Amino acid sequence: MALTRIVEHSGEPPETLTSRELVRVASVPSSHVYIRHLTPDAATGYPVVRLADPDPDDTRRSAVSRWWPPAMLDPRWVHEHASEFDLFHLQFGFDARTPDELRALTAALREEGKPFVYTVHDLRNPHHADRREHDAQLDVLIPAADALVTLTPGAAAEIERRWKRTAHVLPHPHVVDLPTMRAVQAARRAGRRPADEVAVAAPGAAAAAVAGEFRIGVHVKSLRASMNPLPVVAALVDAVAAIPGARLQVDGHSDVLLDTGKRFDPALAGFLRAAERRGELELRVHDFFTDAELWAYLASLDVSVLPYRFGTHSGWLEACHDLGTAVIAPDCGYYADQGPVFSYHHDERGLDAGSLVAAVRAAAFAAPASPASIDERVRQRDEVAAAHLELYRGLLG
Incomplete structure (x- = not known):
């Protein structure tokens, strides 16, 4: 089948895209509003497909709105479903996983030859009074990732300082519909x-x-x-x-x-x-x-x-x-x-x-706050989606 690729930063005209060029992403999670807004507003033809969140009680079913705890973080899920995705993208939801369990997850992804992307939303977990557990989790995930994304230059600088890794800085898309x-x-x-x-x-x-x-x-x-x-x-x-x-x-x-x-x-x-x-x-x-x-x-x-x-x-x-x-x-x-x-x-x-x-x-x-421009938010969302597509394709060669 043919799809239409969105116009990217190069300004080149749309081109046809075959189904073989689709990028299938195991996204943890996929139903959260942030991840939903990584797809362009006019999403027709966007060649990224994110797997539905598995039901935590039955991984054969989609969880739809219930995604926690994420079943995709289990190495057994990775091995059993490796033929269904091309790339693994972790956003959040790993709070209950020990560093050893996360180490087993990244090992399973390497064994299956699946690139691993991690978006660093939190350098300090807002639910943990003691930072040591989250730091230990980050000490596994950040070095293991094939690519890192974060939301701000300040967070990227901290990642560089603490782990000597460079993160792509992509802004947070709009939250309100x-x-x-x-x-x-x-x-x-x-x-x-x-x-x-x-x-x-x-x-x-x-x-x-x-x-x-x-x-x-x-x-x-x-x-x-x-x-x-x-x-x-x-x-x-x-x-x-x-x-x-x-x-x-x-x-x-x-x-x-x-x-x-x-x-x-x-x-x-x-x-x-x-x-x-x-x-x-x-x-x-x-x-x-x-x-x-x-x-x-x-x-x-x-x-x-x-x-x-x-x-x-x-x-x-x-x-x-x-x-x-x-x-x-x-x-x-x-x-x-x-x-x-x-x-x-x-x-x-x-x-x-x-x-x-x-x-x-x-x-x-001060003067009353000005809301974010809707046109700017739509443009930003499209650019963030295009940047993710470029990142995914780069990792997949």
Whole structure:
């Protein structure tokens, strides 16, 4: 059969492509939004096929939306399915694998003659309070990879410094779906409340609009190890009190903020309830947002504060850029490399509260954040897809 190849950076016209030229990728995972957006928006003819995520309970079936734990990380899967893929691309999902298990995986790929690509999303695992386990995993994966990809120049420099390996730097594609981006951005241009454009599918996720209000949001989620929200929120209470029209909204999941939750944090919950009673913030406790609810929530904010004390990159930050929500991000990790942020100092040694207050003031008195250009996001997505295709073909000779 014939397919049409996308136009790549050379600007050459499309050419026909036979099925023998298709690149079959065992992608771990394949159903995650980041990996889905490694395919061009107009995907007709893109010659990369990613295997569906196997069902973790029955690897003969596709998992569709359930991909964890990834069955493809088992060396037995590699040997049993070697005829079905040309190249193995690991993104994430290996948290529960020991270094020895990852070593066995890379050995199986070498035995089967399959090139191994690893995209280094996290140089520090946001779920691990102790970095040693993730470092040991990286000490296996990064030297074993035939090619490395990462998202920012800062992360690439760290990879070079720690492992003497060069990583291809390819930016994070958009996170929010393009129709939602178009609707929210059209609302902003028309002077309408952007959260209303997605709130129909997400009732109650967005705050009520108040004229002249500047809404600052912090979401503590389920309190992953990388978060240190209590001093961040305390500093934000002081910052908001000094800015006319500013409102602080704190969201968190039920498992952390309700005393019946499995991960209940009494110190954090107690502080937030007391601050709510004093009228210093609005507290919203709920379960996980759907995508539509998350987009409505982010679109309802003027600025989202990331309360991280360590980390590397952020899909949350990318979603904010897609929707035109400003971001206040810590200077740990490489968040400022991803896109425009207001930075403050926060790492495992502690928070510089003054720098956070200054970041809030800068965000409050700056011009409203400009959402990422949809045309630019589509172009970026196409270029990232073309770069992956070029990388894959180079490894396959």
